[in-house]
Amino acid sequence: MSEILVVGSLAYDSIQSPEGKVDRTLGGSANYFSLAAHHFSKVRVVGVVGNDYGDDDLQMLRSRGVDTEGLQIVDGKTFHWEGKYEGDMNEAITLNTELNVFEHFNPKLPESYKNTPFAFLANIDPILQMEVLGQIQSPKLVASDTMNFWITSKKNDLLQVLQKVDLLVINETESILLTEEQNAVAAANKILQMGPKAVIIKRGEYGFVMKMGDDFFALPAYPIAKVKDPTGAGDSFAGGLFGYLASKNEPMTFENLKQACIRGAVVASFTVENFGVTPLKELTSEMLDKRMNQYLKMVTL
Amino acid sequence: MSEILVVGSLAYDSIQSPEGKVDRTLGGSANYFSLAAHHFSKVRVVGVVGNDYGDDDLQMLRSRGVDTEGLQIVDGKTFHWEGKYEGDMNEAITLNTELNVFEHFNPKLPESYKNTPFAFLANIDPILQMEVLGQIQSPKLVASDTMNFWITSKKNDLLQVLQKVDLLVINETESILLTEEQNAVAAANKILQMGPKAVIIKRGEYGFVMKMGDDFFALPAYPIAKVKDPTGAGDSFAGGLFGYLASKNEPMTFENLKQACIRGAVVASFTVENFGVTPLKELTSEMLDKRMNQYLKMVTL
Numbered sequence: 001m002s003e004i005l006v007v008g009s010l011a012y013d014s015i016q017s018p019e020g021k022v023d024r025t026l027g028g029s030a031n032y033f034s035l036a037a038h039h040f041s042k043v044r045v046v047g048v049v050g051n052d053y054g055d056d057d058l059q060m061l062r063s064r065g066v067d068t069e070g071l072q073i074v075d076g077k078t079f080h081w082e083g084k085y086e087g088d089m090n091e092a093i094t095l096n097t098e099l100n101v102f103e104h105f106n107p108k109l110p111e112s113y114k115n116t117p118f119a120f121l122a123n124i125d126p127i128l129q130m131e132v133l134g135q136i137q138s139p140k141l142v143a144s145d146t147m148n149f150w151i152t153s154k155k156n157d158l159l160q161v162l163q164k165v166d167l168l169v170i171n172e173t174e175s176i177l178l179t180e181e182q183n184a185v186a187a188a189n190k191i192l193q194m195g196p197k198a199v200i201i202k203r204g205e206y207g208f209v210m211k212m213g214d215d216f217f218a219l220p221a222y223p224i225a226k227v228k229d230p231t232g233a234g235d236s237f238a239g240g241l242f243g244y245l246a247s248k249n250e251p252m253t254f255e256n257l258k259q260a261c262i263r264g265a266v267v268a269s270f271t272v273e274n275f276g277v278t279p280l281k282e283l284t285s286e287m288l289d290k291r292m293n294q295y296l297k298m299v300t301l
Numbered sequence: 302m303s304e305i306l307v308v309g310s311l312a313y314d315s316i317q318s319p320e321g322k323v324d325r326t327l328g329g330s331a332n333y334f335s336l337a338a339h340h341f342s343k344v345r346v347v348g349v350v351g352n353d354y355g356d357d358d359l360q361m362l363r364s365r366g367v368d369t370e371g372l373q374i375v376d377g378k379t380f381h382w383e384g385k386y387e388g389d390m391n392e393a394i395t396l397n398t399e400l401n402v403f404e405h406f407n408p409k410l411p412e413s414y415k416n417t418p419f420a421f422l423a424n425i426d427p428i429l430q431m432e433v434l435g436q437i438q439s440p441k442l443v444a445s446d447t448m449n450f451w452i453t454s455k456k457n458d459l460l461q462v463l464q465k466v467d468l469l470v471i472n473e474t475e476s477i478l479l480t481e482e483q484n485a486v487a488a489a490n491k492i493l494q495m496g497p498k499a500v501i502i503k504r505g506e507y508g509f510v511m512k513m514g515d516d517f518f519a520l521p522a523y524p525i526a527k528v529k530d531p532t533g534a535g536d537s538f539a540g541g542l543f544g545y546l547a548s549k550n551e552p553m554t555f556e557n558l559k560q561a562c563i564r565g566a567v568v569a570s571f572t573v574e575n576f577g578v579t580p581l582k583e584l585t586s587e588m589l590d591k592r593m594n595q596y597l598k599m600v601t602l
Contacts, residue, residue, distance in 0.1 A: 018483070089483065182319070182390065183506060185524040205484060206507035207521060216599050220508060220519040223486040258602060298517050299600070301559060 002246040006033045007046040007107055007132045008122025008235070009079050010053070010071070014095075015275060016084035019228040025276035026057050028079060029122035029145070032232035035280035036239025036267040037120075038064045039288060041246040044113050046070040046132060048105045050078040060281065069110045076101040089227045089272075090204035091173070109135040118246040121165070122235060123147045126157035133164055141252055143167035143242055145234070151178050162195040166252060169200045169238045184209050188216070198257055200241065200264075202234050210261050215254045217261065222269035222295045229275040233268040236280060240267030266292045303547040307334045308347040308408055308433045309423025309536070310380050311354070311372070315397075316576060317385035320529040326577035327358050329380060330423035330446070333533035336581035337540025337568040338421075339365045340589060342547040345414050347371040347433060349406045351379040361582065370411045377402040390528045390573075391505035392474070410436040419547035422466070423536060424448045427458035434465055442553055444468035444543055446535070452479050463496040467553060470501045470539045485510050489517070499558055501542065501565075503535050511562050516555045518562065523570035523596045530576040534569045537581060541568030567593045 011028035015021065034043045044067040051073060061068055082096040107128055115137050121129040121144035129144055136142075144165045150158050151174060158178075162168060168191055170178070175187035184201045188211040191199040198212035205227070207220040241264030248256050266288060270279040312329035316322065335344045345368040352374060362369055383397040408429055416438050422430040422445035430445055437443075445466045451459050452475060459479075463469060469492055471479070476488035485502045489512040492500040499513035506528070508521040542565030549557050567589060571580045 181526075182528065183526070185506075186526040189526060203507065205486075206504065209521070209524065216524055218521040218524065218599060220510070220521055223510065223517055223519065224484075225487040225490060226483065262602070296602070298519060301563070301597070301601070 002041045002118060002249045003044060003116050004037055004041045004118040004120060004242060004246045005044045005046060005070075005109075005113055005116040005136065006030050006037070006120045006122060006239075007129070008033060008124060009102060010045075010047045010049050011079040011081055013080070013231060013276065014082040015229055015231055017089070017229050018085070019226065020275065022275040024080070027081065027232060027276055029232075029235040031061070031277055032235035032271065032280065033120065033122055033239035033242075034061055034066045035064070035277055035283075036236040036264075036271075037243030038066055039267070039283070039285060040240070040243030040263065041118070043067065043243070044070055044116055046107050046109060046113070048072040048074060048101050050074065050076045050101045053078045070113050072105075072108075074101050083231070085230060089230050092231065107132045107135075117141070117249075118242065119143070120238065120242045121145070121161070122238070123150075126150055126154050126161045129161050130157070130164070133161070141166050141245065143169055143238070145169045145238060146174065146178075147171070148174050148177055159194060162191075165196050167198045167200065168196040169202065169241070171234060172201050172203045175199075175201045198252065200257075200261060202237055204230065204233070207265060208237070208261055210257055212252075212254045212257055217254070217258050219261070219265065219299050221265055222291065223298065224269055224272055227272045230272050232277065233271045236271040237264035237268040240264040262292065262295065266295055269295075303342045303419060303550045304345060304417050305338055305342045305419040305421060305543060305547045306345045306347060306371075306410075306414055306417040306437065307331050307338070307421045307423060308430070309334060309425060310403060311346075311348045311350050312380040312382055314381070314532060314577065315383040316530055316532055318390070318530050319386070320527065321576065323576040325381070328382065328533060328577055330533075330536040332362070332578055333536035333572065333581065334421065334423055334540035334543075335362055335367045336365070336578055336584075337537040337565075337572075338544030339367055340568070340584070340586060341541070341544030341564065342419070344368065344544070345371055345417055347408050347410060347414070349373040349375060349402050351375065351377045351402045354379045371414050373406075373409075375402050384532070386531060390531050393532065408433045408436075418442070418550075419543065420444070421539065421543050422446070422462070423539070424451075427451055427455050427462045430462050431458065431465070434462070442467050442546065444470055444539070446470050446539060447475065447479075448472070449475050449478055460495060463492075466497050468499045468501065469497045470503065470542070472535060473502050473504045476500075476502045499553065501558075501562060503538055505531065505534070508566060509538070509562055511558055513553075513555045513558055518555070518559050520562070520566065520600050522566055523592065524599065525570055525573055528573045531573050533578065534572045537572040538565035538569040541565040563593065563596065567596055570596075
């Protein structure tokens with residue numbers, strides 16, 4: 001089984017949506033990513049949590065084969081995010097962010113992680129993304145995500161990261177912010193001039209567009225009539241796609257990226273069906289396979 | 302060649318977008334629809350214009366085989382719409398609407414139109430849609446469109462029309478307004494309980510979702526990096542799709558609806574590339590075929 005390293009946040013989230021609310025539920029990009037990716041590849045996590053982090057939450061990852069040696073447990077409180085969704089379920093409104101132990105996070109890879117062939121730099125400070133990248137010995141494939149905060153506050157650092165990654169996975173609004181283009185199509189063209197060989201732009205319920213070289217591919221999301229909580233859908237998409245890509249263990253091609261995007265879309269469709277990581281914890285390979293077949297039927301001529 | 306009747310507006314539009322502006326350019330749902338549909342079927346237009354309507358604009362339709370016998374030319378000014386696009390190119394901001402001769406429009410079908418097998422009721426007062434429908438003798442297939450104004454001001458009349466149509470073609474935001482559901486997927490489910498056998502929800506640059514019975518189909522739009530003017534894209538989509546559907550001259554099935562949606566998406570992708578009906582006037586069958594092949598490549602696994 002191929003090995004992936006992911007660096008990102010582990011968090012407790014408080015989330016409100018028209019469908020209900022939850023308080024201090026497990027979240028964070030690294031958790032969503034790992035719970036999506038482990039279906040396809042072996043995941044190694046790099047991140048930091050406080051001493052309030054639940055042992056059961058750690059065990060939950062480990063029981064799925066996720067390596068947590070790279071997880072620092074330090075004095076203090078775990079990263080906390082509070083947000084809500086109103087009307088437009090594609091866009092979260094942040095009510096409160098407490099960085100807590102994440103504020104002084106200094107990623108340090110265990111020796112056993114340094115030869116990981118596939119690396120995913122989830123949405124964290126681009127300076128930290130670069131530091132992680134510097135500790136991996138000649139990775140086969142590197143992908144990254146980012147967000148509006150880093151685009152506006154650390155654009156130069158972010159542009160340096162983009163020079164080093166093979167694939168950027170980014171939200172649509174952030175792709176437009178980053179490139180100052182009109183839409184995702186134009187943004188994809190411009191991002192390919194910034195360094196990455198391929199880009200995947202995530203569009204929430206509208207699916208994704210992917211571009212590699214001159215080749216373009218796009219599909220809508222798997223249709224979900226009742227979205228309860230979109231939090232983590234993008235990270236689940238990235239986990240499914242990168243987990244699949246790594247499992248092929250071959251150079252990235254337009255064809256295997258297409259297949260990877262499909263897996264990402266299918267995993268993400270489960271995430272939004274309930275709050276937090278609950279749907280991903282319950283997800284089985286059989287459920288994945290079944291929905292993938294349904295999805296293919298809905299988008300195939 | 303199959304025959305389609307379309308009832309809708311013929312207008313002069315003044316449009317601003319980040320890509321420029323035009324004043325009193327030819328527009329209106331019936332014009333966009335006809336210019337899209339004539340590639341597939343013979344179109345008969347029902348509508349009203351003022352005596353300021355250009356002879357060249359009439360000739361332009363006729364030279365494409367469009368039958369204009371059902372067009373009333375009355376004293377007064379042609380319908381005028383003024384709108385702009387800012388930021389979100391999927392949503393027009395109406396600056397001014399002058400109904401003019403449209404205010405007292407009383408559609409009356411010429412004898413030669415009354416046996417038209419395929420009828421499209423574009424976005425006009427549902428009471429007028431019903432009157433047109435009443436004048437057609439046992440049509441094979443009826444489709445309609447509508448907009449927020451009628452949903453809020455004449456919902457009961459609209460619901461009666463929906464009881465009579467086989468297919469509703471509607472914008473995403475309006476499908477949500479009509480059904481009070483959370484998203485297009487849930488809206489599609491509910492619309493099928495209102496009468497139509499099938500529904501197509503138009504999502505602008507995000508393409509469309511289509512539902513017939515329990516079968517669901519969705520695709521993104523053909524990617525356009527520079528959208529100059531989205532006006533009429535939805536009517537062009539409807540024209541391409543309904544023109545194709547009529548050309549099959551067989552009962553509506555999920556399979557021919559899929560194919561029809563593809564044609565609609567391809568025609569609409571030309572419409573947005575320049576202001577008004579200019580791109581549709583220049584559109585050839587060769588251009589359509591070429592882009593359809595490109596589109597299929599971009600959405601096929």
